[in-house]
Amino acid sequence: MRKPRDFDAELKALEDKARELKTRKVQQLGELVIATGADALTADELAGALVVLAETTDAAKREAWAKRGAAWFRSKSRRSTPASDRDTGGTQTQPGGPQPASGGTGAT
Structure with a gap:
């Protein structure tokens, strides 16, 4: 059973x-x-910025933000990885990474 x-x-x-x-x-x-x-930022400023981000439906802006965020994560991991372990073959290694297509004006 x-x-x-x-x-x-x-x-x-x-x-x-x-x-x-x-x-x-x-x-x-x-x-x-x-x-x-x-x-x-203050909690109000941060909340306001996040609300604008969440309400944005412009696909181009969202894609630009996504690319900038991905570049930020890549640069962050490069800084924490020893130089001998880095993959430098053909990848972008310039500081700052790509800027958003909107000209870096943020959520406006």
Whole structure:
């Protein structure tokens, strides 16, 4: 005979996993704010900027932001990787990386 499933225990395990994932996401977002220097903004300024970003539907702006963010992450990982381990074959190594297509004016 088959052992009955403990749905309560499974549900609790899933809830714990969801809580852990949410906590990790919040922590990573906070670390990102600090790493980018956005922690120098007031909470109102940061919230306002994020609202504008979330409301933006212009695909070109979003793509430019995505490229700039990817470049920032690549430059960040290059700074933390020893020079002997870097991949310098044909990749961009100039500081600052590409600028957004909107001319760097941000969310406006």
